[in-house]
Amino acid sequence: MTIERRTFASDVEHRSAGLNRRLIIGYAYKFRSLSRLMGGFREQILEGAGAESIRRDDIRALLNHDANFVLGRNTAGTLKLAEDSTGLHYEIQADERISYVSDLLIALERGDITHSSFGFRVNAGGQEWAKHEDGFTPLRSINSLTILDVSPVTYPAYLSSESSAV
Structure with a gap:
């Protein structure tokens, strides 16, 4: 099984959510936003690509994709996920x-x-694979994926991603 991870910058807000609880928020991906050049290709996530996975799967929030640092889990109610008009929030x-x-x-x-x-x-x-608008670089468009985790990260693949505390 091959696991792929993509990162990008996003705004994260931090809010008080009760005793010793705050919120970390962000966008793990934004639709149709291009990744950095990765091994000779770029990629984008298309609208609805993760919708079924959000409904069906046990997804974790991790720090820098490290399973030793679990931040939340959707099945535990400590992680909420939704694809909105922007991407995966x-x-x-x-x-x-x-x-x-x-x-x-x-x-x-x-x-x-x-x-x-x-x-x-x-x-x-x-x-689906095509050529980027530059006519040279391969472009991977993902329309269906299984989400394993979302992670605030130091080095993102997608610069449009966001994370913050509120």
């Missing part, structure tokens, strides 16, 4: 009693971390 209930969560909130507030990413698998028949 997420909201994590950040419990500051967890040391790495507290550290992440500080990094988000300082602007040290401002982007997001997502781990995924492309579903069968879920991609």
